[in-house]
Amino acid sequence: MFQILDKNKIATLVYEMVVGAPYIAGHAKAGNFVVLRLHERGERIPLTIADVDRREGTITLLFQKIGKTTVELSLLNPGDSIKDVVGPLGHPTPIEKYGHCVLVGGGIGSATLYPILKALKDAGNKITVILGARTKELLVWEDKFGERADVTLITTDDGSSGRKGLVTEVLKEVIEREPVNIVIAVGPIRMMKAVSELTKPYGVKTIVSLNPIMVEGTGMCGACRVNIGGKTRFACADGPEFDAHEVDFKELESRLNFYKDEEGQALHLFLRKKKRNEIQRS
Amino acid sequence: MRFRDPEKRKNDFKEVSLGLTEAQAVKEANRCLQCKKPHCIAGCPVEVDIPKFIAFVKEKDYLGGLKKIREFNMLPAICGRVCPQERQCQGNCLLGKKKTPVSIGALERFVADHEATVGQAELPEILPPNGNKVAVVGSGPAGLTVAADLAKLGYDITVYEALHEPGGVLTYGIPEFRLPKKIIQREIEFVKGLGVKIILNWVVGRTQTINELLEDGFKAIFIGVGAGSPKYLGIPGENLNNVYFASEFLTRVNLMKAHKFPAYDTPVKKAKNVAVIGGGNVAMDSARTALRLGAEKVYIVYRRTEHEMPSRHEEVENAKEEGIEFLFLSNPKEIIGDDRGWVKALRCDKMVLCEPDESGRRKPACSGEEFTLEVDQAIMAIGQTSNPILVRSIDGLTLWGEGYIKVDHDGRTNVPGIFAGGDITTGAATVISAMGAGKRAARAIDDFIMGRKETSPKTPEPVLTS
Ligand SMILES: Cc1cc2nc3c(=O)[nH]c(=O)nc-3n(C[C@H](O)[C@H](O)[C@H](O)COP(=O)(O)OP(=O)(O)OC[C@H]3O[C@@H](n4cnc5c(N)ncnc54)[C@H](O)[C@@H]3O)c2cc1C
Ligand SMILES: Cc1cc2nc3c(=O)[nH]c(=O)nc-3n(C[C@H](O)[C@H](O)[C@H](O)COP(=O)(O)OP(=O)(O)OC[C@H]3O[C@@H](n4cnc5c(N)ncnc54)[C@H](O)[C@@H]3O)c2cc1C
Ligand code: SF4
Ligand code: SF4
Ligand code: FES
Numbered sequence: 001m002f003q004i005l006d007k008n009k010i011a012t013l014v015y016e017m018v019v020g021a022p023y024i025a026g027h028a029k030a031g032n033f034v035v036l037r038l039h040e041r042g043e044r045i046p047l048t049i050a051d052v053d054r055r056e057g058t059i060t061l062l063f064q065k066i067g068k069t070t071v072e073l074s075l076l077n078p079g080d081s082i083k084d085v086v087g088p089l090g091h092p093t094p095i096e097k098y099g100h101c102v103l104v105g106g107g108i109g110s111a112t113l114y115p116i117l118k119a120l121k122d123a124g125n126k127i128t129v130i131l132g133a134r135t136k137e138l139l140v141w142e143d144k145f146g147e148r149a150d151v152t153l154i155t156t157d158d159g160s161s162g163r164k165g166l167v168t169e170v171l172k173e174v175i176e177r178e179p180v181n182i183v184i185a186v187g188p189i190r191m192m193k194a195v196s197e198l199t200k201p202y203g204v205k206t207i208v209s210l211n212p213i214m215v216e217g218t219g220m221c222g223a224c225r226v227n228i229g230g231k232t233r234f235a236c237a238d239g240p241e242f243d244a245h246e247v248d249f250k251e252l253e254s255r256l257n258f259y260k261d262e263e264g265q266a267l268h269l270f271l272r273k274k275k276r277n278e279i280q281r282s
Numbered sequence: 283m284r285f286r287d288p289e290k291r292k293n294d295f296k297e298v299s300l301g302l303t304e305a306q307a308v309k310e311a312n313r314c315l316q317c318k319k320p321h322c323i324a325g326c327p328v329e330v331d332i333p334k335f336i337a338f339v340k341e342k343d344y345l346g347g348l349k350k351i352r353e354f355n356m357l358p359a360i361c362g363r364v365c366p367q368e369r370q371c372q373g374n375c376l377l378g379k380k381k382t383p384v385s386i387g388a389l390e391r392f393v394a395d396h397e398a399t400v401g402q403a404e405l406p407e408i409l410p411p412n413g414n415k416v417a418v419v420g421s422g423p424a425g426l427t428v429a430a431d432l433a434k435l436g437y438d439i440t441v442y443e444a445l446h447e448p449g450g451v452l453t454y455g456i457p458e459f460r461l462p463k464k465i466i467q468r469e470i471e472f473v474k475g476l477g478v479k480i481i482l483n484w485v486v487g488r489t490q491t492i493n494e495l496l497e498d499g500f501k502a503i504f505i506g507v508g509a510g511s512p513k514y515l516g517i518p519g520e521n522l523n524n525v526y527f528a529s530e531f532l533t534r535v536n537l538m539k540a541h542k543f544p545a546y547d548t549p550v551k552k553a554k555n556v557a558v559i560g561g562g563n564v565a566m567d568s569a570r571t572a573l574r575l576g577a578e579k580v581y582i583v584y585r586r587t588e589h590e591m592p593s594r595h596e597e598v599e600n601a602k603e604e605g606i607e608f609l610f611l612s613n614p615k616e617i618i619g620d621d622r623g624w625v626k627a628l629r630c631d632k633m634v635l636c637e638p639d640e641s642g643r644r645k646p647a648c649s650g651e652e653f654t655l656e657v658d659q660a661i662m663a664i665g666q667t668s669n670p671i672l673v674r675s676i677d678g679l680t681l682w683g684e685g686y687i688k689v690d691h692d693g694r695t696n697v698p699g700i701f702a703g704g705d706i707t708t709g710a711a712t713v714i715s716a717m718g719a720g721k722r723a724a725r726a727i728d729d730f731i732m733g734r735k736e737t738s739p740k741t742p743e744p745v746l747t748s
Contacts, residue, residue, distance in 0.1 A: 023489050037446060043538070043547035044446075068547060084446040086483040215533055215548075216454075218444050218485060219669050220510035222527035232514055232521065237671060251521055254623035258523045262549035269544050 001081040002036075005058060012137040013065045014108060015074050016050075022057030024049070024087045030095065030115035031209070031241055034059065034087030035217035038072055042083065045069050046214045046236070049088055050111040062111035062140065068266040075274075089217045090240050093207075095119045099181040102128045102174055103149075104167050104195055106187020110140040112209045113186050117148055126150050128174055132167035132191070136160035168194045180204050185244065189253050196244035206244035210235050212255055227251050283388050288603040292573050295458045295541060298600055299363070302385070304342075307392040311339035314384045317376055322386060325374030327718030328427075330354040332371060332386055339389055344396040345403040351390060352406055355717065356430040357423060357469045360452060362391025363461050365714050366594045398468060408476060409436035414731050417442065417500040419486045419672065422450020423713045424506035424704025426473050427720030428727070433476040435728055440500075442484040447537060450508055451705075452713065454537040455529070457567050459574065460597070487675035492700070502699050502727045505687060506720065509705035511669040514662060515559070519617030524551055524625040528560070528568045528663035535571055553659030555579045557628045559614050560663030561591040562710075566598065568661045569606050580606050581655060585613040585633055585646050611635070611646060612653075617660050628655045666710045676700070683709065693723030694730075701727055 006018035024034060028049045037044045051060035065071050076082070093116050101120050105113045110131065121127055129149040133139045134157045142161075146152045153170050154162025163170060168191075174180065175198075183206040185195040192208040199206040212224040212235050219237030226235050227248035233239065284300040285291075291298050302310065314336045322332045330351055338347030351358045367373070367387040375383035397403055414437050418425045421443040429439045447453050449466050474480065486492065486507075495503055512527035514520055531550065534540040540550035556577045558569040561584035569580045582601070584591060587610045591598060602608070611633040618627040630653055633646035668685035680688040680696040686709055687702040689695055695702055703719030705711055729735070 023484075027489060027491075041539070041546045084483050086444065086446070086485060086489070088488055089485070215530055215538070216445060218510075218671055220512075221530035221533050222512045222514070223530045225521055227521055232516075234511075237511075237669075251623070255521065255523060258551070259549050262543065266544050266547060266549070 001083060002085040003081045004076055004078050006078055007076070010062075011140050014138070014140055015063055015065070017061045017063070017073070017076075018053075018058050019061060019082065019085060020057060021059050021085050021087075024085065025052040025054055025057050025059050028052045028059060028088040028115075029092035030119040031090060031093035031112070032088035033090050033217075033240065034061070034085050035089060035214065036082050036086075037084040038069065038076075039083050042072075043069050044084075044215060044217065046089070046211075046217055048111045048209075050114055052115075062108060064108040067263050068270045071267065071270065086217070089236060091238070093119065093184070093241055095123050097124050100126045100128070100179060102130065102171065102180050102183045104130045104132075104171055104183060104185040104187070104191075105140075105145075106132050106167065106185075106191040107138060108140060109186035109188075109191075109209075110145070113184070114141060114144060116184060117145060121148055128153065130155065130167050130170050130174070131162075132156070132187070133161075134158065166194070167191060168198050171195060172198060175199070175202050175204060182207065183244075184208075184241075189249055189256070192244065192247075193249040196247065196249070200245050207241050208244040208247060209241045210239055210247065210252060212252060213258065226255075283385065285600070285603075288600075288605070291459065292570075292604040295574055297462050298459050299596075301395060302388050302392045304392075304396075307339055307389060308342060310385050310389055311336045313377065314340075315376060321374040321376055322371045322384070325370045325372070327370065327712075327714045328354045328721055330371070330390070335393070336384070336386075336389060339393060344393045345400070347393040348397055348403045349406070351393065352403070355390075355714075356427060356473055357713075357717065358390045359394035359465045360423075360461060360469055361714055361717070362387045362389075362394060363465070364456060364594070366712060368595045370714065394469075395465075405475065406434055408434050411438065412436040414438065415440070415498075415500045416502050416504065416727060416731075417486075417495045418504045418506065420444075420450060420506040420508060420704075420706075421448035421470075421480055422506055422508050422704060422716060423452065424508075424716035424720040424723075425450070425504065426470065427717040428504045428506065428701075428703070428724045429478040430473045430476055431721060431724035432727060433473075433478050435724075437728075437731075439478045441478060441480045442486050442490075443480060443482050444485040445537065446482050448480050448482065450506075451510075454533045455564070455567070457532065457536055457571050459570065460567065485671065487672035492672075492676050496699070501731045502701060504693070504720075504723055504727065505672065505695075505700065505702040505706060506704045506716070507669060507672050507706045509666045509668050509686070509710045511667050512662070513665045513667050515614065515664060517614060517616055519619055519625070520662070522617055522619040522625050523623055524553060524659045525617055526551075526659070526661045528558075528564045528661055529666065531568055531661050532564070532571065535575075541571075541575060550575065551659065552576050553657075555581075555655075555657040556659045556661065557581045557583050557614075557655055557657040558661045558663055559583045560665070561586065561593060562663065562665070563593045563597060564665075565663035566593045566601050568663050570597075570601055570604060572659070572661065573604060573606065577659075581657070582606055582608045583612045583614060583628070583630060583655070584608065584610055586644075587611060587635065590643065609655075611649075613646065613648070614660075615652070618654075625658055625660050626656070628657055628660055629653075630655065666705070668706055668709075673706070691722065692726035693719055694726055699730065701730075
């Protein structure tokens with residue numbers, strides 16, 4: 001059992017949760033994730049290790065309420081526990097002295113980017129962070145990024161915070177203005193695809209972190225397979241980060257929709273049951 | 283042996299085979315000739331003293347028989363169910379030369395199941411603690427055997443398992459209708475009863491490295507991580523929706539209980555017409571699972587003939603009875619998708635068998651004809667290969683083939699103190715060959731820690747099947 005030590009709602013639908021897991025905290029590197037299962041009947045879902053405190057032996061998870069498991073997770077509180085947490089999984093992000101790194105985050109993608117920012121900064125890189133969201137309430141950890149990055153640029157679709165527009169517009173300006181050695185983009189598929197298409201003609205090395213559906217997360221089932229330059233790779237064991245210019249985003253998007261009906265059904269049943277319990281209690 | 287009615291059993295996940303009644307067991311035991319030179323033993327990778335345990339059954343001393351088996355094999359209820367007996371013990375039985383061999387597997391299962399109804403047989407002798415810690419990585423049959431054998435010798439054993447349940451393929455691969463989960467749980471409880479600790483959710487190489495385990499005072503480490511990574515054919519369409527690797531399909535159902543969705547949170551796609559590609563145990567299990575999830579038509583698509591199928595014979599018979607259709611000499615070349623990216627058909631080459639090659643196997647070759655199967659789901663069950671996570675994390679470990687660990691006859695790797703066995707050293711094989719490897723490694727580990735010269739006697743090489 002893994003104890004929940006802290007929980008905060010930090011944006012619309014987005015929560016931050018601190019979980020006691022000393023060995024995972026002790027071994028986590030930027031780019032790693034955990035797979036968790038809430039209880040005996042639960043599904044195994046992957047979440048990025050967004051931050052660690054080695055001394056306290058804790059990991060921080062950031063998650064967005066999107067379906068049954070994440071909604072159920074959001075209902076847990078400090079003192080409750082999660083049945084299974086396993087990790088750290090996935091290849092760590094290759095950390096080098098690249099020079100100027102641009103990190104592009106959409107929504108919950110910040111969870112993945114924050115440890116990468118810390119590690120790249122420690123390696124002596126100059127870092128520009130571009131965070132995008134539909135609206136101000138959906139921005140995640142912009143203050144934490146602001147504290148560490150050399151430059152932090154915010155964009156919102158509606159202009160409620162930072163620049164009005166898309167992250168790609170800002171990214172284009174940065175690339176045209178100054179040399180960029182690497183772009184790391186994490187967020188919704190459409191955003192990662194747009195970033196990839198933008199950087200390709202400039203020949204800027206671009207890495208994206210892919211989020212296919214996973215089961216066990218250690219390379220044993222093949223659920224998370226993605227098409228990278230025409231080759232099948234397992235995101236949990238070979239990734240989750242890959243060269244953006246090689247990724248088949250269309251296939252990834254299609255595979256993410258594989259269980260749409262079942263996911264809808266599971267969430268619907270869960271919410272109905274929750275409501276019924278609430279009515280009975282009141 | 284008694285089996286449930288195919289028409290009933292194909293709709294649920296309850297066990298297909300009902301085993302022997304007491305009267306049948308005694309009758310079967312009485313057929314055994316108690317050979318002076320029992321060939322059956324040579325066919326068993328862990329050398330169960332078959333005539334001795336059968337003698338106990340003759341006398342109706344079932345717990346005595348079980349205790350005898352457990353001297354050699356800690357998982358009799360499992361092996362009695364899943365060993366390819368026709369190629370091992372029973373394949374060697376003297377009676378089989380003229381008539382039907384003794385049903386050794388069924389008898390083994392009978393005595394093990396009998397224990398559940400009457401209470402536990404005596405525990406084997408456990409030597410006093412010797413103060414030495416050994417770590418076992420992976421809780422499949424290889425790891426459990428090493429753990430049990432060393433615990434009996436007084437070692438302090440910790441097994442680390444990546445998944446949230448112990449058992450390896452027994453738990454996440456082999457379906458409930460062939461090997462009920464409560465049978466596995468009972469046999470694992472028995473191993474724990476010897477003092478073995480099992481730590482779940484622990485990926486060695488990630489949660490903790492091998493070097494850290496050594497620093498923690500483990501005197502030796504056994505690696506039994508299996509060959510868990512699925513192989514793919516590399517044909518177009520393999521990433522379409524509703525193309526599963528058997529490993530994922532079976533894991534969803536066996537480990538995550540997806541057949542009980544939405545009571546359990548993990549879903550699995552049910553389909554109408556399913557093609558399962560492959561001819562081993564994994565293919566049979568996938569096909570029969572798809573049938574039980576409600577498929578109307580399930581095909582096994584195999585590129586050779588029935589004669590070459592590596593699966594357990596009994597399971598092929600069971601699958602046929604349940605209405606699975608076998609398409610032999612059929613080699614898939616493309617999975618065709620619809621415009622949404624979902625499977626709609628499987629295109630195959632019709633094959634013919636050529637003259638036998640050096641290995642004596644007749645290789646299939648294209649006949650030039652092809653055919654298309656209308657299916658809405660395809661399951662690839664063409665084999666597993668080594669999972670690189672742990673293996674890659676150990677400096678200087680010698681590997682062979684597709685990343686398997688190279689070991690000597692007794693499971694020693696080239697790195698002193700690190701031993702390995704089971705599928706990670708041989709490639710996908712069998713439960714009992716993994717256990718045999720575990721047994722030999724346990725002896726070698728004991729010799730290593732006690733500073734003895736290598737004393738382990740030779741035992742037969744594993745039989746490769748799946
Ligand atoms: C390596 C990795 C790291 C991840 N890190 C994080 C993280 O730090 N924070 C976070 O909130 N999420 C993260 N995700 C996504 C997260 O795993 C899914 O949101 C989660 O599995 C949804 O489970 P659910 O039961 O709540 O929703 P479900 O009912 O499973 O899904 C509901 C909806 O979400 C979509 N969906 C399902 N799985 C995913 C997925 N893997 N990615 C995106 N959409 C999905 C479905 O299409 C569906 O529309 C990560 C995914 C991967 C592979
Ligand atoms: C569907 C299916 C049906 C089969 N049917 C039969 C049959 O009928 N008869 C038969 O004899 N054989 C059968 N087999 C083959 C048999 O199950 C295997 O040969 C046997 O289980 C191998 O045992 P093992 O101990 O080497 O590994 P496994 O059983 O594969 O166990 C390895 C364990 O190690 C764990 N692990 C992996 N990496 C790590 C890590 N880094 N840290 C911690 N733990 C880790 C895994 O999670 C797993 O639990 C079947 C196989 C499959 C897949
Ligand atoms: S362990 Fe398997 S091979 Fe050995 S006697 Fe038992 S059933 Fe036969
Ligand atoms: S070979 Fe057959 S008959 Fe002879 S002892 Fe073994 S089981 Fe009995
Ligand atoms: S999640 Fe199973 S192989 Fe990646």
